[in-house]
Amino acid sequence: MDCRPRCGQLQIGFVSVNAERDTLEIMRDYVDYFNPMIIGLTGALEQVTTMAKDR
Numbered sequence: 001m002d003c004r005p006r007c008g009q010l011q012i013g014f015v016s017v018n019a020e021r022d023t024l025e026i027m028r029d030y031v032d033y034f035n036p037m038i039i040g041l042t043g044a045l046e047q048v049t050t051m052a053k054d055r
Helices: 004-009 024-034 045-054
Strands: 013-015 039-041
Touching: 013 024, 013 045, 024 039
Parallel strands: 013 039
Antiparallel strands: none
């Protein structure tokens, strides 16, 4: 199966569970190192837990 025609529809997200360590600036630098199209997400543990359960 060749998924290349749909690659533009793919969105990758990196979720940090350590909001105290992973500030927005640190997350931006981290994901940009791999690919600037990756979305970095962080928040309070309760928020991250809720997001994980909802997905």
